[in-house]
Amino acid sequence: MRRRLLAAVLLLTAPLAAGRAQNIQVTGIQGVSFGSMLPGVSTIVSRTDALRAARFDIKGAGNSRIVELRFTLPAALSGPGGATLPLSYTAGDGGFSAEQSVASQIGFDPRTAYTATLSGPGRGSVFLGCRATPAANQAAGNYSATLTLTVAYLQ
Amino acid sequence: MHLRPLTVLVCLAAGPAGAAAQSSGSATMTGTVLSAITISGSDLGFGNVLPTGSKRVAAPMGGRFVITMAASAPVTITYALPATLGPGVGLGAWELLSNVLNDPASAQAIPVSSGNGSFGATTTTGTLYLWVGATVTTTSAGVGSYSRPITLTVTYN
Amino acid sequence: MLRTLVLAAALSPGGLPAQGVLIAPTAVFIDARSRTASLMIVNPNEQVAEVEISTLFGYPVTDSAGQLILRTVDAPDSTAPSAAAWVRPFPRRMTLAPHAQQTVRLLVSPPPSLPDGEYWSRLVITARGGQVPLTQAADSGQVRVGLSVEVRTILPLLYRKGRQQGALRLTRLTAEPDGDSVVVRAHLERTGTAAALGTARGELVDSGGTVRASFTAPVSAYYAIDPRFTVPRDSLPAGGYRLRFEVTPGRADLAPEVIVPFQAVRDSVSLQLP
Numbered sequence: 145m146r147r148r149l150l151a152a153v154l155l156l157t158a159p160l161a162a163g164r165a166q167n168i169q170v171t172g173i174q175g176v177s178f179g180s181m182l183p184g185v186s187t188i189v190s191r192t193d194a195l196r197a198a199r200f201d202i203k204g205a206g207n208s209r210i211v212e213l214r215f216t217l218p219a220a221l222s223g224p225g226g227a228t229l230p231l232s233y234t235a236g237d238g239g240f241s242a243e244q245s246v247a248s249q250i251g252f253d254p255r256t257a258y259t260a261t262l263s264g265p266g267r268g269s270v271f272l273g274c275r276a277t278p279a280a281n282q283a284a285g286n287y288s289a290t291l292t293l294t295v296a297y298l299q
Numbered sequence: 300m301h302l303r304p305l306t307v308l309v310c311l312a313a314g315p316a317g318a319a320a321q322s323s324g325s326a327t328m329t330g331t332v333l334s335a336i337t338i339s340g341s342d343l344g345f346g347n348v349l350p351t352g353s354k355r356v357a358a359p360m361g362g363r364f365v366i367t368m369a370a371s372a373p374v375t376i377t378y379a380l381p382a383t384l385g386p387g388v389g390l391g392a393w394e395l396l397s398n399v400l401n402d403p404a405s406a407q408a409i410p411v412s413s414g415n416g417s418f419g420a421t422t423t424t425g426t427l428y429l430w431v432g433a434t435v436t437t438t439s440a441g442v443g444s445y446s447r448p449i450t451l452t453v454t455y456n
Numbered sequence: 457m458l459r460t461l462v463l464a465a466a467l468s469p470g471g472l473p474a475q476g477v478l479i480a481p482t483a484v485f486i487d488a489r490s491r492t493a494s495l496m497i498v499n500p501n502e503q504v505a506e507v508e509i510s511t512l513f514g515y516p517v518t519d520s521a522g523q524l525i526l527r528t529v530d531a532p533d534s535t536a537p538s539a540a541a542w543v544r545p546f547p548r549r550m551t552l553a554p555h556a557q558q559t560v561r562l563l564v565s566p567p568p569s570l571p572d573g574e575y576w577s578r579l580v581i582t583a584r585g586g587q588v589p590l591t592q593a594a595d596s597g598q599v600r601v602g603l604s605v606e607v608r609t610i611l612p613l614l615y616r617k618g619r620q621q622g623a624l625r626l627t628r629l630t631a632e633p634d635g636d637s638v639v640v641r642a643h644l645e646r647t648g649t650a651a652a653l654g655t656a657r658g659e660l661v662d663s664g665g666t667v668r669a670s671f672t673a674p675v676s677a678y679y680a681i682d683p684r685f686t687v688p689r690d691s692l693p694a695g696g697y698r699l700r701f702e703v704t705p706g707r708a709d710l711a712p713e714v715i716v717p718f719q720a721v722r723d724s725v726s727l728q729l730p
Contacts, residue, residue: 170324178330281425284334296321339476369709
């Protein structure tokens with residue numbers, strides 16, 4: 145009877161511990177901030193720009209888990225009166241840092257999924273740069289868009 | 300036959316352990332486009348002219364100014380067109396055309412009574428094109444090069 | 457023997473491409489708490505541009521035809537709300553390489569005892585192309601001199617100290633047919649402490665209450681203006697109409713936060729289209 149009870153407890157607790165180990169938290173720290181832009185003049189934000197680049201922090205399970213990073217990249221910012229401002233991305237605009245340091249990143253193409261290894265404690269940060277290209281007659285005003293990062297364990 | 304409690308517990312506990320975790324986070328990208336005005340101008344060339352004679356360059360073939368600004372922005376355009384380029388070299392019969400499209404053929408003629416003047420302008424497209432032409436008349440002018448600046452002033456009200 | 461006169465591409469040397477600048481923003485608002493602002497100047501062309509910034513005191517008025525013109529005052533007296541003498545741009549002169557940008561800092565240093573209110577200046581940004589070097593034509597001894605096209609942009613700068621009160625008065629509204637248009641005139645007078653920056657709207661309404669034509673235009677009443685608006689008549693039939701006119705605070709080209717609000721003004725007049 146005691147053995148059955150112990151087995152039941154072990155079986156109940158094991159998957160709960162595995163559920164906690166599977167949890168992964170992705171926090172958007174900041175999006176790309178283009179600041180003031182001029183009509184007809186492109187603005188480029190580098191992924192290494194600590195003030196303006198986008199940053200997401202990842203908190204997952206320990207033991208250097210491997211994760212897949214996938215951005216949902218907006219094609220344009222939306223502004224006054226329905227105006228849109230085109231955005232573009234290049235192969236080196238994504239960056240991953242297991243040390244969570246903007247100065248220490250491995251670049252990747254944010255337009256496709258990227259496989260990364262979290263740190264021992266399960267941490268990592270993802271950075272993003274971008275180019276905004278206002279038209280010569282771009283409407284003045286504030287523009288914005290939502291950037292999403294999805295992180296999934298691969299193992 | 301009824302299931303023993305241990306078997307039931309195993310079945311209930313096994314389910315969640317097989318799911319892979321995935322999570323998403325979002326952040327907002329932002330930027331502010333400033334209101335701006337761009338003005339550029341290109342030259343009006345007459346080429347070679349006889350010491351006594353006249354030559355006309357019509358506005359569609361002449362100098363061109365392009366103003367890019369917020370649609371319907373209130374601006375006043377002031378022009379200063381020289382009357383002479385030097386002794387025996389006069390300029391006149393100024394022609395000024397304005398259009399929101401890059402098409403002098405459908406442009407509106409702006410009355411030019413003297414070398415200086417102004418007119419109000421707005422554009423629904425955000426761009427305004429101006430073309431300028433004139434006639435140069437020479438009277439025993441000396442051989443040499445002659446030039447003066449055209450000044451276009453755009454006042455944002 | 458005929459002598460030919462070589463005219464350098466007369467109003468600037470032959471072959472010099474376009475010359476100009478991009479300037480942002482198009483209106484500068486500075487408050488007494490910060491006393492600074494910045495201007496961005498970009499050379500969008502392939503040639504070097506020489507840019508110079510100066511200030512003057514001026515404000516828009518209307519001429520007899522209702523057209524906006526800039527009234528400038530070279531030596532404003534102490535009663536004029538001029539900020540021109542206090543505004544200093546840094547740098548004042550610059551040479552911009554092709555596609556280069558320059559941020560110009562504007563610093564306002566008003567007199568210490570300045571009363572609350574709104575004070576005006578105009579920024580004059582002059583852009584010229586690089587000078588064509590003097591050359592000596594070897595065969596005839598002619599000297600060729602080239603001058604570049606000069607473009608000037610004049611932008612408003614408004615300095616505000618203390619809380620401002622906006623107010624506008626509308627009088628003398630008229631609407632008369634004129635050829636293929638209806639010409640609308642109005643007298644707009646600022647009665648508050650800040651320039652009235654707003655949008656005028658007019659609607660031509662027929663006897664059945666249907667709007668048959670309309671117009672929208674920005675207005676800037678620093679003191680008083682008598683602007684002229686036109687409504688296309690197109691194929692409107694003869695008969696009685698009513699012109700409804702209003703001016704509301706705010707303009708599409710200015711951010712809402714820089715507008716000192718005033719109570720909208722409205723009026724209407726009747727007219728007969730022949």
